[in-house]
Amino acid sequence: MRNACLVLLLAALLPLSPALADSKMAPAEYAYRQLPDAKQEKQAQDLMQTLRCLVCQGQSIADSDAEMAGDMRALVRRRIEAGEQPEDIRAWLIERYGDWVSYKPTTAPVTWPLWAAPVLLLAAGIWVGRGRFRRRR
Amino acid sequence: MIAEAGLAALWLAAALALLQLLLGIVALRGEREDWMRALRPVAMVQAALVALSFGLLILLFLRTDLTVLLVVENSHVAKPWLYKFAGTWGNHEGSMLLWVMVLAVSGGAVALFERQLAERTLVATLAAQAAIGLGFYAFLLFASNPFARVSPAPAEGNGLNPLLQDPGLAFHPPTLYFGYVGLSVAFSFAVGALVTRDVGPAFARAMRPWVLGAWVFLTLGITAGSYWAYYELGWGGWWFWDPVENASLMPWLAATALLHSVTVVATRDGLRAWTVMLAVVAFSMSMVGTFLVRSGILTSVHSFAVDPTRGSFILALLAIYIGGALALFALRVGTVREGSRFDIVSREGALVLNNLLLSAILGIVLIGTLYPLAVEATTGEALSVGAPYFNAATSPIALLLMAAMGAGPLLRWRRDDWRSLARRMAAPAAVLVLALGAVLVAAPGIGIFPLLGLVFAAGVGVASVAPLWKRNLRRTPLFTWGMVIAHLGVSVSVVGMACESAFTRETLVAAAIGETQTVGPFKVRFDGVMPIAGPNWTAIEGTLTVSRGDGTPWVMRPQARMFSSPPTETNEAAIKTLFDGQVYTVLGRQTEGGDRWQLRLWWKPMVTLIWLGGAMIGLGGLLALIGRLARGRRHSPSGDGAAGVLA
Amino acid sequence: MTSPATRKVRILLWVPLIAFVAFVGLVASGLLKPTANVTLVSKLVGKPLPEFALPPGVAGQPGLTAADFRAGKPRLLNIFASWCVPCAAEAPVLKQLADAGVEIDAVAIRDRPEDIARFLGRWGNPYARIGSDVDSSIQFALGSSGVPETFVIDGKGVIRHQHIGDIRAENVPEILAALKDAER
Numbered sequence: 014m015r016n017a018c019l020v021l022l023l024a025a026l027l028p029l030s031p032a033l034a035d036s037k038m039a040p041a042e043y044a045y046r047q048l049p050d051a052k053q054e055k056q057a058q059d060l061m062q063t064l065r066c067l068v069c070q071g072q073s074i075a076d077s078d079a080e081m082a083g084d085m086r087a088l089v090r091r092r093i094e095a096g097e098q099p100e101d102i103r104a105w106l107i108e109r110y111g112d113w114v115s116y117k118p119t120t121a122p123v124t125w126p127l128w129a130a131p132v133l134l135l136a137a138g139i140w141v142g143r144g145r146f147r148r149r150r
Numbered sequence: 151m152i153a154e155a156g157l158a159a160l161w162l163a164a165a166l167a168l169l170q171l172l173l174g175i176v177a178l179r180g181e182r183e184d185w186m187r188a189l190r191p192v193a194m195v196q197a198a199l200v201a202l203s204f205g206l207l208i209l210l211f212l213r214t215d216l217t218v219l220l221v222v223e224n225s226h227v228a229k230p231w232l233y234k235f236a237g238t239w240g241n242h243e244g245s246m247l248l249w250v251m252v253l254a255v256s257g258g259a260v261a262l263f264e265r266q267l268a269e270r271t272l273v274a275t276l277a278a279q280a281a282i283g284l285g286f287y288a289f290l291l292f293a294s295n296p297f298a299r300v301s302p303a304p305a306e307g308n309g310l311n312p313l314l315q316d317p318g319l320a321f322h323p324p325t326l327y328f329g330y331v332g333l334s335v336a337f338s339f340a341v342g343a344l345v346t347r348d349v350g351p352a353f354a355r356a357m358r359p360w361v362l363g364a365w366v367f368l369t370l371g372i373t374a375g376s377y378w379a380y381y382e383l384g385w386g387g388w389w390f391w392d393p394v395e396n397a398s399l400m401p402w403l404a405a406t407a408l409l410h411s412v413t414v415v416a417t418r419d420g421l422r423a424w425t426v427m428l429a430v431v432a433f434s435m436s437m438v439g440t441f442l443v444r445s446g447i448l449t450s451v452h453s454f455a456v457d458p459t460r461g462s463f464i465l466a467l468l469a470i471y472i473g474g475a476l477a478l479f480a481l482r483v484g485t486v487r488e489g490s491r492f493d494i495v496s497r498e499g500a501l502v503l504n505n506l507l508l509s510a511i512l513g514i515v516l517i518g519t520l521y522p523l524a525v526e527a528t529t530g531e532a533l534s535v536g537a538p539y540f541n542a543a544t545s546p547i548a549l550l551l552m553a554a555m556g557a558g559p560l561l562r563w564r565r566d567d568w569r570s571l572a573r574r575m576a577a578p579a580a581v582l583v584l585a586l587g588a589v590l591v592a593a594p595g596i597g598i599f600p601l602l603g604l605v606f607a608a609g610v611g612v613a614s615v616a617p618l619w620k621r622n623l624r625r626t627p628l629f630t631w632g633m634v635i636a637h638l639g640v641s642v643s644v645v646g647m648a649c650e651s652a653f654t655r656e657t658l659v660a661a662a663i664g665e666t667q668t669v670g671p672f673k674v675r676f677d678g679v680m681p682i683a684g685p686n687w688t689a690i691e692g693t694l695t696v697s698r699g700d701g702t703p704w705v706m707r708p709q710a711r712m713f714s715s716p717p718t719e720t721n722e723a724a725i726k727t728l729f730d731g732q733v734y735t736v737l738g739r740q741t742e743g744g745d746r747w748q749l750r751l752w753w754k755p756m757v758t759l760i761w762l763g764g765a766m767i768g769l770g771g772l773l774a775l776i777g778r779l780a781r782g783r784r785h786s787p788s789g790d791g792a793a794g795v796l797a
Numbered sequence: 798m799t800s801p802a803t804r805k806v807r808i809l810l811w812v813p814l815i816a817f818v819a820f821v822g823l824v825a826s827g828l829l830k831p832t833a834n835v836t837l838v839s840k841l842v843g844k845p846l847p848e849f850a851l852p853p854g855v856a857g858q859p860g861l862t863a864a865d866f867r868a869g870k871p872r873l874l875n876i877f878a879s880w881c882v883p884c885a886a887e888a889p890v891l892k893q894l895a896d897a898g899v900e901i902d903a904v905a906i907r908d909r910p911e912d913i914a915r916f917l918g919r920w921g922n923p924y925a926r927i928g929s930d931v932d933s934s935i936q937f938a939l940g941s942s943g944v945p946e947t948f949v950i951d952g953k954g955v956i957r958h959q960h961i962g963d964i965r966a967e968n969v970p971e972i973l974a975a976l977k978d979a980e981r
Contacts, residue, residue: 068943088937127517130517131547135547441824447828480807
């Protein structure tokens with residue numbers, strides 16, 4: 014069983030944490046504490062909502078009680094406090110974990126169908142529907 | 151004995167489904183009236199048998215019969231009785247039996263109540279319903295038997311996931327399933343009508359109440375699920391674009407489009423092909439959803455245990471049913487005579503726009519949900535698609551849809567013109583502009599989407615009520631009231647979403663006992679913690695005294711619970727609902743030194759409007775349904791009374 | 798006679814079925830994979846180890862820095878924790894590797910010195926150095942997503958291989974091969 018601790022955490026639904034797979038140490042300071050500057054905190058929140066928890070079944074780190082999610086929140090907050098740009102932090106994480114860790118799809122070629130989809134769907138719908146209408150005078 | 155009886159009832163029901171299908175085919179081929187008449191009782195008995203089977207499964211759970219494997223894996227003697235009862239469907243096999251039960255009961259209900267439909271079409275419909283049933287009976291009996299025994303019986307069960315030990319489990323899944331699986335009736339109607347070449351106004355009028363009924367359940371089920379996630383998960387989120395949530399949203403979108411479309415066929419005899427397509431798509435989305443949730447191909451907090459073999463079985467069923475229906479559609483719908491044409495600026499035009507926009511949103515949600523899978527299959531790369539994409543892609547279309555929803559009921563059938571529409575929309579437009587001004591003054595930093603949401607909701611809300619102006623309210627038909635309330639509910643819900651997104655205030659802090667925190671306009675004093683115990687859990691309960699300005703303070707008690715089987719921790723948020731929003735509090739862990747506790751505090755203005763709006767939409771649908779049924783009863787069964795009269 | 802317009806409509810009617818067939822093909826391929834959960838492989842394999850400096854995890858043994866991996870000989874970097882059950886399971890295998898001459902350094906995630914000491918006392922200590930990472934920041938820097946994981950680092954400080962999960966007896970040849978490869 015590969016990476017059994019990961020699986021143990023995965024096997025329990027969020028935000029449950031089976032006591033065995035957790036460290037005995039307290040969460041990181043900024044895991045559950047806001048930044049003093051409200052504007053920075055909003056930046057951090059917005060970023061956290063779009064970063065994926067590494068050990069959860071499809072949750073952002075902002076919505077998860079998993080320890081690792083807390084550590085990632087602490088990382089984000091510390092860096093924002095130090096003045097780093099949110100997109101740089103995202104890029105740093107993507108450099109290590111791949112696009113999977115970001116919920117915001119990048120503008121790389123592999124995602125253009127996603128962005129084109131709404132436009133194409135509407136266009137297709139209009140094209141299909143145009144035969145329905147009566148010509149006006 | 152009980153388990154064996156349950157299993158036997160299920161086998162019998164499957165046999166009856168086979169009989170129903172064969173009878174239907176032979177009766178239609180040979181034009182045998184007597185065999186046609188036999189279908190109704192067969193369908194009703196089939197429904198009764200499955201209901202019995204399900205009832206017996208519930209009994210096994212209530213008694214915590216540990217000789218049954220499913221009970222062992224999902225229940226526990228110490229569990230409160232409500233969760234023993236609801237736990238029947240808190241697992242794959244039990245919920246699958248619920249699914250099949252709703253399928254059979256829907257078919258039985260059609261057999262019992264449907265009087266408007268032509269006999270041949272009804273036979274074809276019941277046969278189609280039986281055909282769907284057969285596949286799922288096979289799945290249940292061969293791959294997911296809920297009644298399997300285990301020997302020797304263990305001393306204790308594994309318990310139910312604590313997140314599911316909530317009244318929400320008693321309400322949300324059954325309601326949702328009556329919705330999704332209830333759409334099978336629309337599917338079967340569509341297939342039946344295609345087979346007997348009977349796609350016309352009478353067929354649409356017959357189908358409409360069934361679609362409305364399923365849609366009301368689905369609306370209420372999704373609303374309930376959203377509220378349950380909101381208070382259960384402890385972070386104040388109410389929609390996560392999780393694949394399973396999307397799987398329930400897609401049938402809803404299709405069903406909403408179908409609902410509007412079927413009215414056009416019923417009254418104006420237009421959009422026939424679209425309506426049949428939507429009826430097929432709606433239940434297809436339900437089946438696709440069932441597949442996605444149970445196959446393990448997508449990761450989700452809602453997934454049942456991963457099992458690709460079961461997934462393959464369901465996929466095979468999907469291929470047969472959806473593939474078959476779509477092929478039938480392509481072959482037969484070309485021969486359906488289209489009704490009369492209409493102008494773009496007309497109520498039909500608005501309804502076509504409505505269909506188009508809803509289908510676009512449906513397509514976006516489907517593509518977004520499947521995209522990571524597609525990318526992984528083709529390039530091997532892993533990527534995630536979540537809220538940022540879905541919100542950005544669907545919000546503009548949703549706003550357009552709201553505009554169409556506001557203007558639609560104010561348009562005349564067949565032909566209308568821009569100028570008179572503009573006159574009718576003057577008041578809503580004025581309200582929209584006023585709202586724009588008001589919001590920009592009161593909340594200058596507001597984001598663009600919450601802003602648009604609020605102002606559109608204001609304008610469209612007024613437009614929704616417009617059909618009632620200058621009418622004698624006591625003589626307005628019930629289905630018009632239903633439409634107004636449902637449309638108004640959409641605006642109400644959007645206001646809630648916009649406010650929650652723009653105005654939520656959050657405070658996260660490690661608080662010492664005696665300290666006071668601020669969140670929004672509230673002061674929260676942390677008074678202390680104490681240990682407390684429940685039927686199958688122990689908890690630390692915090693005491694918070696909350697007040698706003700000089701008002702009377704009240705006490706809130708969030709808990710951090712520990713369950714023993716399975717061993718897990720959950721947060722039970724303490725929520726106080728006020729007239730203008732909710733205060734949401736969560737108690738977290740103790741800090742290292744033992745002298746401080748994590749507190750998560752939110753002030754969410756107007757957030758309850760989200761679910762109040764959802765309930766209004768459901769209520770509107772229910773009123774429309776009752777109105778249609780009452781109207782149908784007052785006029786002759788050939789349905790001429792209801793034709794042509796709408797709003 | 799079907800006019801071109803009607804024929805176009807007729808073809809259009811088959812589009813939903815075709816789209817559905819494509820969908821079935823897509824998900825069928827998804828079903829063939831054993832699990833839906835993505836095993837997160839670090840994207841830093843092949844890249845240099847990021848700079849870091851960790852304090853000692855236990856008294857008596859030095860802490861860990863990135864420079865320690867640029868000494869010229871390939872080493873293993875094992876990420877573990879005393880509260881992690883499979884880490885205990887892989888301890889004998891690590892000891893085996895250490896006895897065979899493989900040099901192993903560790904990063905202990907979210908652990909207190911006394912807990913690390915207890916773990917090592919119970920399961921053996923194959924490590925030359927142990928760095929303490931109390932908030933997972935090095936774990937994130939390395940692209941690791943859980944414990945236990947082991948990285949093979951070559952003599953110049955470049956990550957050459959990542960093993961996710963506990964190292965079992967059958968994985969040893971693979972690790973040794975990766976170490977050999979890292980010598981080049």
